[in-house]
Amino acid sequence: MRTLWNACTPFLGDEYRQKVYLLGQENDWREKLPLLELLIPLEAFPRDYGGEREFKIREPKPYQTPILELSPKDLLELEELKIPAGEFLLKTYFLEKCERLHFVLSHERELTINILYSEKRKTIRREQITKLFKLEEVDDLCEVYAGCERPGLPGIDFWNWIVPKTGFFHLIFGNEKAWILPVTLKFQIFRKQDEKRYQQTNSLQPIPEECLGNEFLENRNENNEIKN
The missing domain is CATH 2.60.120.680 (GOLD domain)
Known part of the structure; x- marks a missing residue:
């Protein structure tokens, strides 16, 4: 995700870039937790990330390409x-x-x-x-x-x-x-x-x-x- 973000940032204005936060690498999300509490209600934030909501990651489902049904x-x-x-x-x-x-x-x-x-x-x-x-x-x-x-x-x-x-x-x-x-x-x-x-x-x-x-x-x- 950070690689993609680094590729896109040259095309974004400074004001917009300051509004975007990429969290999850190591423990940097914990440092931003006070900021997140202002933006996201704790009941909507996963418990694993300091919130109050139970969140289970679903198993990914395989994608099957649809078949053309016409004769x-x-x-x-x-x-x-x-x-x-x-x-x-x-x-x-x-x-x-x-x-x-x-x-x-x-x-x-x-x-x-x-x-x-x-x-x-x-x-x-x-x-x-x-x-x-x-x-x-x-x-x-x-x-x-x-x-x-x-x-x-x-x-x-x-x-x-x-x-x-x-x-x-x-x-x-x-x-x-x-x-x-x-x-x-x-x-x-x-x-x-x-x-x-x-x-x-x-x-x-x-x-x-x-x-x-x-x-x-x-x-x-x-x-x-x-x-x-």
Whole structure:
């Protein structure tokens, strides 16, 4: 821990470093006990370290890598998508609270992924996406899946997700960092009947763009015409 701390401290300000204490080596934690009593109630501090709380260290459990549960037939349903350099790709879904979903994603180049939620808004503008990526607030839109960069992987990535609310979910794939090269990915969302079983018709389709009257698509086409 101290090795990691020594590697990080050059990037931290003096004021922040003074607030961090690493204890446990030899008996230095005993010297800091009066300070700890000011910061942590004794009933919340382990008895072995001078507190009043019984604390038992649990035996570590081995981690087992989950196995992809989909059949080869399901994998054929993955949709191939291409994101031009510097662009976003938007998919909109209407989902019910507590639905169990299974995301499957395959891409060999870096991209970003984000999910925005709105109870009623079924369209989203490009400038709204840009604002959210800059951590600015946008009316009637909130982030329900933290935006993150996903490095390119040679295999298939997959994870489960429980829908937190009923409404419109805007799934955004981004290739905004690229200058020239597009990103190609294969992607699909599957509904799960319960924790282990899939529904017979399980692939989840986004709302068709013609039904949304999607302003994002119109803005994207206008930008492409300007570039051309």
